[in-house]
Amino acid sequence: MMRPVLIRRERVVPATQAVAFVVGIATALVLGLILLWTSGHSPAEVYERMFDAAFMGTDSLARTLERATPLALTGLAVAVAGSMGLWNIGAEGQMMAGATIAAGVAMGADGLSGPLLIALMVVSGVAGGMVLMLGPALARSHLGVSEIITTLMLVYVAIRVVEWLETGPWKDPESFGFAVIEPVPEQASLPGLFGRAHIGTLIALGLLLVFSLAVSRTAWGYELRLAGSSPNTARYAGISLRRKVLTALLLSGGIAGLAGAVQLTGSATRLESGLSNGYGFAGIIVAALALMRPSGVVVAAFVFGAVQVGGQSIQTLGVSSAISDILQAMILFAALVAAVFFNYRIRWRGPAGRESSDDEQAEAGDDALTMEGV
Amino acid sequence: MASSGADHAVWLRGIEKQFPGVIACAGADLRVRPGTIHALLGENGAGKTTMVNVLAGVYRPDGGEVWVNGQQRFFHSPADAIAAGVGMVYQEFRLVPNLTVAENIVLGSAPGLLRTNEIEERVAELSAAYGMAADPTRPVWQLSMGERQRVEILKSLWRNASVLVMDEPTAVLTPGEAAELGATLRAMAEEGRSVIYISHKLDQVVAFCDEATVLRQGKTAATVDNLQDVDLTSLAEMMVGTSGGGYVDRPPPRDRGPEVLSLQNISALNDRGLPALADINMTVHSGEIVGIVGVSGNGQKELAEVITGLRRPAQGRVAVNGQDVTRASPGDRYGLGLAYVPEDRLGVGLAPKMSVVDNSVVRSYKSQRRGLLLVMDRCVKFCQTLVERFGVRVGRLNDPIAGLSGGNLQRLLLGRELAEQPAVLVAAQPTRGLDVQGVAAIQSHLVEQRANGVGVLLISEDLDELQALSDVLLVMYEGRVVGEYPPDVTPRTILGSAMAGNPPT
Ligand SMILES: Nc1ncnc2c1ncn2[C@@H]1O[C@H](COP(=O)(O)OP(=O)(O)OP(=O)(O)O)[C@@H](O)[C@H]1O
Ligand SMILES: [Mg+2]
Helix, strand or coil, rough: EEEEEECCCCCCHHHHHHHHHHHHHHHHHHHHHHHHHHHHHHHHHHHHHHHHHHHCCHHHHHHHHHHHHHHHHHHHHHHHCCCCCCCCCCCHHHHHHHHHHHHHHHHCCCCCCCCHHHHHHHHHHHHHHHHHHHHHHHHHHCCCCCHHHHHHHHHHHHHHHHHHHCCCCCCCCCCCCCCCCCCCHHHCCCCCCCCCCEEEHHHHHHHHHHHHHHHHHHHHHHHHHHHHCCHHHHHHCCCHHHHHHHHHHHHHEEEEHHHHHHHHHCCCCCCCCCCCHHHHHHHHHHHHHHHCCCHHHHHHHHHHHHHHHHHHHHHHHHCHHHHHHHHHHHHHHHHHHHHHHHHHEEEECCHHHCCCCCCCCCCHHHEEECCCCC | CCCCCCCCCEEEEEEEECCCEEEEEEEEEEEECCEEEEEECCCCCHHHHHHHHHHHCCCCCCCCEECCCCCCCCCCCHHHHHHEEEEEEECCCCCCCCHHHHHHHCCCCCCCCCCCCHHHHHHHHHHHHHCCCCCCCCHHHHHHHHHHHHHHHHHHHCCCEEEEECCCCHHHHHHCHHHHHHHHHHHHHHCCCCEEEEEECCCHHHHHHHHHEECCCEEEEEECHHHCCCCHHHHHHHHHHCCCCCCCCCCCCCCCCCCCEEEEEEEEEEECEEEEEEEEEEEECCEEEEEEECCCCCCCHHHHHHHCCCCCCCCCEECCCCCCCCCCCCCHHHHHHHHEECCCCCHHHHHCCEEEHHCCCCCHHHHHHCCCCCCCCHHHHHHHHHHHHHHHHHHHCCCCCHCCCHHHHHHHHHHHHHCCCCCCCEEECCCCCCCCHHHHHHHHHHHHHCCCCCCEEECCHHHHHHHHHCCEEEEECCCCEEEEEECCCCCCHHHHHHHCCCCCC
């Protein structure tokens, strides 16, 4: 019987990435075609609506950017940790923590002028994310406790805290009994760009640029790369692995916290338990799609944002939210699979090493993944 | 398909393989008869590893044919080669440290639902049959290099390989272990299996092997049908094209300078938490080479790590240039003039996935800064200087360093360590796995450093090297220094019994 084997590419050719990506998305759209047909919708109409909603006209583009912005920030947060081989699964929670601290500051300092208050909220958002990450980061760097579990657990803590604030201490007295927190002060909303887009997008782009330069062009980034790729060599060079793990995780938490503050000041009216809206978890997908590279995060966040906007828009055509979710998931899944083919190629192998013809290169064996085994 | 490859266990014909910027194989041939041990010889970078990687299915050749046991093969992956009966023991072992010996051996070829103790039993039988002591239940991380190699060989035997490829197998072995390996390989050959044996240690090649192929710059330069007919010098000549010298001449004795490295009452534990060093006292002066003699595994690795700050001593004091560095980080010690060429080049000294440039600035990246920025031009220039000064053969400087051959890795590593003009150099097995010219190049660098007033601590398993280069020899046995000898007047027998723990008094 023939079975598929994944073989690591000797070299990653940039063109294959684009091709794999396009083929992946196209495959998903074809599968979506079948899904839409069988559920009684016109695929052409649905796809056209998705495309229009995400890209056509400034309002659509603005909506996509509005969505892409928190995704880019959480994606970057996950990628920062990922560059050290660490997994920040809890960007969702750190985003909440950042928004919470920012909201608290806004309540206390609502006399300040707009720019000053916003700056203060953004800084406290970063601090909030870092505070929530502090425990997992220290546990990881000093005790070797897996950050995957700890960061994830704190997501639920952060969301519950906001729920408690909504019903208790921070409940808006003018809310006619609804459990909501008072809106952030008028002057604390981020200046808009066009449509619903706001300058949070520029903040995210700037941060991505700074981070990618920092990684490739500074001594600090060099240490981070060295520690991420060869911990023993980093130790040999006198780099403290503990400190690198700690900074990477805190930075990751801080960026996720920033995403919370940007979301609060840019798109939301008040702090609420639904503010993070899954952006933190989606950031994991964005970072994975981006292969942990900042430049990739930009593209992946934009595509992801567009898929979300498009996916929601088709509900007005009567497509159920379940179908819309499946469609979105298929597109992202296809893109993720395509990402695998950036680094691996597939080959069919028959029994007992009989060859199928294939003119590409074979590569190191420990890198070959047998699908059967995985 | 009728063929002239039919009577050979292995026939690699006109193999061509090019890497970005380097031609590794340029039409090389290799024929191995069944039941023989075949030496594959050549300088560093001659293409030996690339050749056997083609045979093992790791690389697909750009040109040429691969025949195994009379059949032409087109391997797409190592799994194909294994299925065709080719077993490979790599220069760097590929075992899973946390799994046991038995688990490692059956990994990837698990025969359905065997119970663990059944597997362990069968592994024990196999190791007994070939005279290789190996406890199947021990985790691999606890094993010495020699023991790990046995596991790799057993792994190939478990898969019933008819051709076993060994890339520089004795580079990591003690002399005793090497002799045992020779016996194991002979036993395999007598069963009709073939062995391809890559090594730079020509005396062992002549002792173990039947026939040989010599590669030079990616081409087959000579074949020897019967190794008994040739002597070592003519073999070396075939490899380099000219008569390669032996060891660098003994440097004339010098007056010692001030003390640059001292250890007082050092004790330390190994990775398993067992005592590895006990009450070590030693000093290295400026302008001298102190040679550490001993069978590997007697505390040499831990000694180097304690000196360079990679291991905390349980007790005692380390000083570099008169300053107490017992609590200093490895980086701080380098700043104080302590350079280190570690034994494990790709695991510790270099970062395999990073570029040649990135690896060449591991020590000096902080001085390649302007403000916060790392100036890439300066890094590249620094790297180019190293490459030229130390004769490193490289392709593109931005490619991962893992593509360099063993000898070239070592040249770059040593060059990097010497670039900042250290006061003390700790060199662990600096010439292991290098060809005649590579050995000579590294040794003459060490001697040159000594002449410049550097204090060198040379840890080696090569007694000839130690005796030729050192001003004083310290013999280590079970974590202690059991004797101090002048290198030139001490007979081998005395050193030998000291290495075995019985220093003559
Ligand atoms: N994966 C690779 N990528 C780029 N260059 C490579 C790669 N593998 C080998 N080379 C280059 O090809 C040449 C031959 O290398 P090879 O490893 O076969 O030499 P070798 O004879 O095994 O040397 P040594 O005795 O030092 O191990 C070298 O110049 C090496 O730098
Ligand atoms: Mg080699």
